[in-house]
Amino acid sequence: MQIELKPFQALTLWKEIAVSEVRDDAHDLTMRQLAVLLTVYLEPPPHTIRGMAAKLKVTKPVITRALDTMGGYGLVDRHRDEKDKRNVLVKRTVKGALYVEKLGDLVIAKARGLPL
Amino acid sequence: MQIELKPFQALTLWKEIAVSEVRDDAHDLTMRQLAVLLTVYLEPPPHTIRGMAAKLKVTKPVITRALDTMGGYGLVDRHRDEKDKRNVLVKRTVKGALYVEKLGDLVIAKARGLPL
DNA sequence: CGAGATCATTTCGGTTCCGTATCATTTTAT
DNA sequence: ATAAAATGATACGGAACCGAAATGATCTCG
Numbered sequence: 199m200q201i202e203l204k205p206f207q208a209l210t211l212w213k214e215i216a217v218s219e220v221r222d223d224a225h226d227l228t229m230r231q232l233a234v235l236l237t238v239y240l241e242p243p244p245h246t247i248r249g250m251a252a253k254l255k256v257t258k259p260v261i262t263r264a265l266d267t268m269g270g271y272g273l274v275d276r277h278r279d280e281k282d283k284r285n286v287l288v289k290r291t292v293k294g295a296l297y298v299e300k301l302g303d304l305v306i307a308k309a310r311g312l313p314l
Numbered sequence: 315m316q317i318e319l320k321p322f323q324a325l326t327l328w329k330e331i332a333v334s335e336v337r338d339d340a341h342d343l344t345m346r347q348l349a350v351l352l353t354v355y356l357e358p359p360p361h362t363i364r365g366m367a368a369k370l371k372v373t374k375p376v377i378t379r380a381l382d383t384m385g386g387y388g389l390v391d392r393h394r395d396e397k398d399k400r401n402v403l404v405k406r407t408v409k410g411a412l413y414v415e416k417l418g419d420l421v422i423a424k425a426r427g428l429p430l
Numbered sequence: 431c432g433a434g435a436t437c438a439t440t441t442c443g444g445t446t447c448c449g450t451a452t453c454a455t456t457t458t459a460t
Numbered sequence: 461a462t463a464a465a466a467t468g469a470t471a472c473g474g475a476a477c478c479g480a481a482a483t484g485a486t487c488t489c490g
Binding site for chain 1: 320321322324325326327328329331332333335336337339342343344345346348349352353355356369370371372414415417418419421422425
């Protein structure tokens, strides 16, 4: 299965998803929060605050706040690293996994309906 | 050319783009602003405030403020509708077109590099 | 002509987020 | 043992955004 998009298709896909997120998203996540969430769920652990801040080229408080907000929604969880108690490890949750799964379904559905 | 994504691919694509936007985006647009921008550039005019608010299921001030912000960046422009001076028509700009084009390139590049 | 409808903007109080700087805890190294 | 480094959280002032309601301008239609 080869993935090949033309410019208009690519933008239309992105637009449709953005519009769907705005219309229906109960959590109203920002782009940064979304980047954090998907990194946690798609990349192999461990995920530390400092590591994610470096990856996204943002300051640490940005990550802390994003985790505060999404933690409040139940989308992620945090635990101290017992090996090095300075670190905090970001953990996945059932609710977060469900949310991410639904987002994947949305992308697939929109990609399938693209004009050719 | 058929577009077919598997769940992990779809989410990885979305994650890569979100991360890129956070890392490199000079304008730091919100999801709502992005939805407005892409609607203006990908859907046929005219685009009115009320129309876009209805499409995105948000209130009119949300659209007005998004246009204020993006107008400040030079990404969109506004003009009164001469036919009905109550309406405001959202117009494209050269700078906005360039920005959207670059976004399309990003989506294409990320889609091409997906793990299969 | 005038009352009401329509459209975009502005105002309001409140919330969230930002970056910088600082703090508390823990680890590392001398 | 103790000073320095590393890590995440917090404080702070400022900026952006929110929804609801009020405002101003324009149009519609009797």
